[in-house]
Amino acid sequence: MKLMKFFDLIKNRFFPDPANPAQPVIHEVLKRRQLELQQYEEWKAGGERASLTEFLCTQYHRSKSEQEDQAMVRVLTTVSSKGFLLRFPASVQAAGFQHFFDLLKDKFLEDGYRLYASDRKIYNRKEFAETIERHYLKPSIERTMPFPLDQRFGNISVELVKINDRPTHIKLLCNSYSDAKYLDAQGMDEMMAVICGE
Numbered sequence: 001m002k003l004m005k006f007f008d009l010i011k012n013r014f015f016p017d018p019a020n021p022a023q024p025v026i027h028e029v030l031k032r033r034q035l036e037l038q039q040y041e042e043w044k045a046g047g048e049r050a051s052l053t054e055f056l057c058t059q060y061h062r063s064k065s066e067q068e069d070q071a072m073v074r075v076l077t078t079v080s081s082k083g084f085l086l087r088f089p090a091s092v093q094a095a096g097f098q099h100f101f102d103l104l105k106d107k108f109l110e111d112g113y114r115l116y117a118s119d120r121k122i123y124n125r126k127e128f129a130e131t132i133e134r135h136y137l138k139p140s141i142e143r144t145m146p147f148p149l150d151q152r153f154g155n156i157s158v159e160l161v162k163i164n165d166r167p168t169h170i171k172l173l174c175n176s177y178s179d180a181k182y183l184d185a186q187g188m189d190e191m192m193a194v195i196c197g198e
Contacts, residue, residue, distance in 0.1 A: 024121035030133055031118075032102070043099040048092065052100050056086055057196035060188075075188070076173065082153075082188045083173035088166075097167045098133075101160040104172060104195065105135040108156055111194045113137040116155075131162040151182045153191045 032040070043049060059073035068075070074085040088097050109115060116136045123130045137156040139149075154176030161168050176185030 023123075025124045026120070026122040028120050029118065030120045030135075039095065040099050040102055043096060044103065048096045049100070049103065052089075052092065052096070053103075053196065055089070056084070057192065060084065060192050060196075076171075077188060080154075080178060081173050081175045082191065083171065086170045086172075088168055088170075094167050097170070098160060101133065101135075101158060101170050104158045104170070105137065107195050108137050112140045112152070113156065114140050128164050131165065133160040133162075134158065147181060149182045151177055151185050154185045 056073065059068040060075060062068040063073070063075045072087050072089065076083045076085060088094075092100075105115065105118075114137065116138045118133075118135050120131065120133045123132075135156075135158045137158075139152045139154075153174040155174070157171075157173050157175070159171045161171070174185070174191060176182075
């Protein structure tokens, strides 16, 4: 009986039920190939990086007066989280949108964050395959000593979502702690300044 439970555990871990859309068919560490890394460096030197960054930052500033293009950018704020959803612009290549997703991670690494995990999950939905690539970042340990801990913006999750391997959107969320061990998280303006280079 124990042997059967062991085999069931192995089967469920490595061969998840494809009929269950809530369970990823594949869950793996996200690692870029050498060619992708080279293309990313070339992309950073080009104009698409600047135009995507400028578009996102302009839309954020317009959101303050409710003039942003909500069909493309949605600012997300709650008591404990803040961020945005950026839809895939038709004028941008899929590879460029992936590079922008990686660029957002790098912006926060440059700001003193540390990369906690990068992974890819692929789900077998009823009528399509959904891929979610994610970078999960935390404030650096050096930044958080001594008490109270400086959480900066809190923990950061950046997701690139694809449907049938075509990008649909990027979602960035900062989730902050609200107890006495932590300083208050910095606001959305300061977070966007890291991305916009202000």
